[in-house]
Amino acid sequence: MNWPIKTLLFDFGGTLDADGVAWKERFHALYRAEGLDLDGEAFAPAFYAADDPLVGGLPPTTDLSGTVHALARNLEGELVRRGNHGKEDRGRRVASGFLSEAAVTFERNRPMLRALSEQYQLGVVSNFYGNLEAVCESAGLCSFFKVMVDSHRVGAEKPDPAIFRAALEGLGAAPEETVYIGDSLRRDREGARRMGMRFIWVAPQDARAEQSGQQAVTDLRDLTKILQ
Numbered sequence: 001m002n003w004p005i006k007t008l009l010f011d012f013g014g015t016l017d018a019d020g021v022a023w024k025e026r027f028h029a030l031y032r033a034e035g036l037d038l039d040g041e042a043f044a045p046a047f048y049a050a051d052d053p054l055v056g057g058l059p060p061t062t063d064l065s066g067t068v069h070a071l072a073r074n075l076e077g078e079l080v081r082r083g084n085h086g087k088e089d090r091g092r093r094v095a096s097g098f099l100s101e102a103a104v105t106f107e108r109n110r111p112m113l114r115a116l117s118e119q120y121q122l123g124v125v126s127n128f129y130g131n132l133e134a135v136c137e138s139a140g141l142c143s144f145f146k147v148m149v150d151s152h153r154v155g156a157e158k159p160d161p162a163i164f165r166a167a168l169e170g171l172g173a174a175p176e177e178t179v180y181i182g183d184s185l186r187r188d189r190e191g192a193r194r195m196g197m198r199f200i201w202v203a204p205q206d207a208r209a210e211q212s213g214q215q216a217v218t219d220l221r222d223l224t225k226i227l228q
Contacts, residue, residue: 005227007173008116009164009197011182012126016109016141017102019218020183020203023051026101027075030094034086036079046082050074054129056152062131063138064102069095106139112221113144120227123147123167125180127157127187147171158184159191168195181223189214200226 014022028043036043050071058067069092076091116122122145126132132150136142147170149163156162168175175196182188183202192199200223201216217223 003174003176005177005179005198006120007123007168007171007178008120008223008227009123009125009167009178009180010145011158011180011184011188011202012124012128012132012135014183015181015202015220016124017105017139018183019105019220020201020207022183023071024048026098027072027094030097031075031079031086031090033097034090034094036084036086038084046078046084047075050078056130058129058131060131061134062129064135065095065099065138067129067131067135068098068102071095072098102139106141109220110140110144112224113141116223116227117144121146121171121173123149123171125149125158125163125167127151127163158182158187159194161191161194164191164195164197179227181220185214 010016014020018026024044024047025040027047028040031043053074054070058070062070072091072095113122124132124136124145126149128150130150130152133142133148136145136148147167149167149170151157151163154163154166164180168178179198179200180188180192181200181202185201189199189201201214202220203216203218205218215226217226
């Protein structure tokens, strides 16, 4: 049976704040623009070493700006420690660039989210640091979502069904009537599969070409076309 869609759950990073590009890749691109000569494979260990301490290490009231600047400070320290020195205030410029790009995406997506919230019940499910609600509030998104589930707060990370179950229970929603929207096939699509939810992938066009059988969008505003 093709159940009607009543609930939409969204990932945060890479989905609500960008067009399918994860934080690691966005930070890498911004650092490359600053002259960093590291490929993605070499950049990844520094990023994860900077990112991991923030999980549970940020006050729950930390907003998006505070989160991004904290990550950039850690990342700058990791890069310098590994011998990748740059110009003064490089990390601050990277953080500001990241936030500027995200602000444009939020501004573009808010009308779409407002329209969807009038037709479906919406939620956010994200592997995050413990401050997801404060980040959504600072991004001007809180009013659209009835539930915001942060992996650190619930003690489970995607693709573990437990994190999705927390959102569904909070909304009184059934998985067969729910669509999860995210940018990661490994975490988001797999988590949706384990929960029996449908999945829509947010991904750049070049990535989508490699997964031709997966329902996908490049721009979140195109969700309205798929969901009609």
